[in-house]
Amino acid sequence: MSAxxxxxxxxxxQGRATFRxxxxxxxxxxxxxxxxxxxxxxxxxxxxxxxxxPGKWALPGGFVNVDVDITLEACATRKLAEKTGVSTSYLxxxxxxxxxxxxxxxxxxxxVYFALIPAEHIQLERGAxxxxxxxxxxxxxxxETDLAFDHSSILATAVERLRSKVExxxxxxxxxxxxxxxxxxxxxxxxxxxxxxxxxxxxTRMLAADFLVEDVYLDGTSNRPAMGYRLRDRSMPVLFPRxxxx
Amino acid sequence: MSAxxxxxxxxxxQGRATFRxxxxxxxxxxxxxxxxxxxxxxxxxxxxxxxxxPGKWALPGGFVNVDVDITLEACATRKLAEKTGVSTSYLxxxxxxxxxxxxxxxxxxxxVYFALIPAEHIQLERGAxxxxxxxxxxxxxxxETDLAFDHSSILATAVERLRSKVExxxxxxxxxxxxxxxxxxxxxxxxxxxxxxxxxxxxTRMLAADFLVEDVYLDGTSNRPAMGYRLRDRSMPVLFPRxxxx
DNA sequence: AAAATAGTGTCTGTCAGACAGTATTCT
DNA sequence: AGAATACTGTCTGACAGACACTATTTT
Numbered sequence: 001m002s003a004x005x006x007x008x009x010x011x012x013x014q015g016r017a018t019f020r021x022x023x024x025x026x027x028x029x030x031x032x033x034x035x036x037x038x039x040x041x042x043x044x045x046x047x048x049x050x051x052x053x054p055g056k057w058a059l060p061g062g063f064v065n066v067d068v069d070i071t072l073e074a075c076a077t078r079k080l081a082e083k084t085g086v087s088t089s090y091l092x093x094x095x096x097x098x099x100x101x102x103x104x105x106x107x108x109x110x111x112v113y114f115a116l117i118p119a120e121h122i123q124l125e126r127g128a129x130x131x132x133x134x135x136x137x138x139x140x141x142x143x144e145t146d147l148a149f150d151h152s153s154i155l156a157t158a159v160e161r162l163r164s165k166v167e168x169x170x171x172x173x174x175x176x177x178x179x180x181x182x183x184x185x186x187x188x189x190x191x192x193x194x195x196x197x198x199x200x201x202x203x204t205r206m207l208a209a210d211f212l213v214e215d216v217y218l219d220g221t222s223n224r225p226a227m228g229y230r231l232r233d234r235s236m237p238v239l240f241p242r243x244x245x246x
Numbered sequence: 247m248s249a250x251x252x253x254x255x256x257x258x259x260q261g262r263a264t265f266r267x268x269x270x271x272x273x274x275x276x277x278x279x280x281x282x283x284x285x286x287x288x289x290x291x292x293x294x295x296x297x298x299x300p301g302k303w304a305l306p307g308g309f310v311n312v313d314v315d316i317t318l319e320a321c322a323t324r325k326l327a328e329k330t331g332v333s334t335s336y337l338x339x340x341x342x343x344x345x346x347x348x349x350x351x352x353x354x355x356x357x358v359y360f361a362l363i364p365a366e367h368i369q370l371e372r373g374a375x376x377x378x379x380x381x382x383x384x385x386x387x388x389x390e391t392d393l394a395f396d397h398s399s400i401l402a403t404a405v406e407r408l409r410s411k412v413e414x415x416x417x418x419x420x421x422x423x424x425x426x427x428x429x430x431x432x433x434x435x436x437x438x439x440x441x442x443x444x445x446x447x448x449x450t451r452m453l454a455a456d457f458l459v460e461d462v463y464l465d466g467t468s469n470r471p472a473m474g475y476r477l478r479d480r481s482m483p484v485l486f487p488r489x490x491x492x
Numbered sequence: 493a494a495a496a497t498a499g500t501g502t503c504t505g506t507c508a509g510a511c512a513g514t515a516t517t518c519t
Numbered sequence: 520a521g522a523a524t525a526c527t528g529t530c531t532g533a534c535a536g537a538c539a540c541t542a543t544t545t546t
Contacts, residue, residue, distance in 0.1 A: 066353040071345035099317035
């Protein structure tokens with residue numbers, strides 16, 4: 001095996017490496033449903049000579065700050081809160097992307113999370129850089145916009161993962177504010193998947209999974225009020241035994 | 247928002263960071279089926295004053311070598327080959343674990359992959375450190391052995407992920423050498439899941455998924471020869487529309 | 493012939509999808 | 520009353536699980 005001939009990273013006694021370290025970043029794909037469309041939050045890269053991809057849209061994220069972040073997930077939570085004001089949401093690790101070429105500044109690895117937040121909870125940052133944070137319709141803008149770094153590819157993976165998990169999980173429940181009705185939840189499923197779902201089957205499926213708790217009736221602006229539900233457990237989505245059909 | 251008061255990582259023009267970087271490592275959870283049991287490969291941590299967890303069992307892995315590895319996945323492939331001699335296998339990213347406390351040498355983040363390899367392909371490293379690489383039965387030894395770093399927790403996640411994906415994917419096909427018969431494949435499913443599966447339903451399910459290609463008949467040592475199959479596409483597992491029952 | 497393993501056929505319960513019907517509100 | 524939306528009931532086809540059956544090999 002030729003592996004033995006490779007240089008071996010050496011480590012002296014006191015924690016300072018003698019070899020080059022990759023950069024470590026965290027990025028967050030923030031999903032929400034706005035105006036009947038699945039959207040993601042993007043930020044504009046700062047301009048400046050030393051900046052990579054100046055002015056381009058990118059996923060919110062950045063370097064891990066070892067003095068502040070005690071874990072990767074805490075770092076992702078921090079970045080989410082900085083951009084949206086949302087402190088609690090569904091957060092799941094999507095994966096990591098790392099290599100020599102993805103950042104012009106050098107070998108870097110990014111840990112990517114995706115977040116699902118109800119539109120009503122969002123409070124975009126006010127002030128100078130408000131114009132540099134924006135929501136993008138996943139279907140309309142995303143494919144024709146190319147993002148900084150390898151973020152286009154990461155985003156595509158995130159959308160794929162979300163859509164595929166929606167087929168067999170309760171994930172969309174994290175995109176809608178509580179309490180919500182089953183028709184509201186169904187609408188979110190339909191928006192994310194981009195197709196309509198049968199009402200009766202949907203209700204049976206949701207109720208059988210036993211992850212909803214009845215709350216108050218939702219007295220909408222008109223017509224028959226709907227039962228309002230909350231999640232029994234906000235920490236995890238429920239997995240259904242089958243995919244949705246079609 | 248208080249985030250503005252946090253220190254901001256600065257970047258001078260020429261690619262050398264002025265802030266502390268986390269260590270970047272890659273670890274691989276290598277699964278195989280040996281003697282009718284689901285096993286994983288562990289390596290013993292080297293002894294020495296400067297070494298963390300000397301003598302303890304750990305997942306194979308180590309620092310990313312920016313001069314050698316061009317991507318994280320390439321790094322994982324390299325580490326897999328170094329330990330097993332296997333150069334091609336199913337490799338999937340499991341996730342990443344990072345934080346201030348997981349490595350006594352400092353803030354570190356590890357990118358974890360899991361690999362599935364057929365026992366017949368394995369060629370453990372010969373020589374001085376052969377005793378420091380060993381297979382462990384997942385059910386028998388893993389829960390009672392505590393590993394270096396946070397590897398026990400990572401391993402538990404890996405086993406959970408593997409078992410849960412086996413319920414609705416063709417992943418076990420990567421644990422058996424081609425060509426293989428349906429009874430052989432079924433045996434692997436049963437070993438990984440730890441329960442028996444109905445023969446007829448299993449065959450229908452596998453054949454309906456259309457990921458197998460007929461090869462030669464397997465003339466075993468005795469009894470009726472079985473049809474041998476190969477994978478239509480070794481690059482990806484197939485997803486079944488339903489979980490296995492029970 | 494018997495044993496062992498490979499593979500098939502048939503029945504049945506479950507459940508998603510389709511769709512028609514009922515219920516409750518507002519105007 | 521009619522419109523709009525919430526919710527339920529019924530039928531049907533697809534399919535997994537159970538299990539009994541047939542097929543092909545070795546000894």
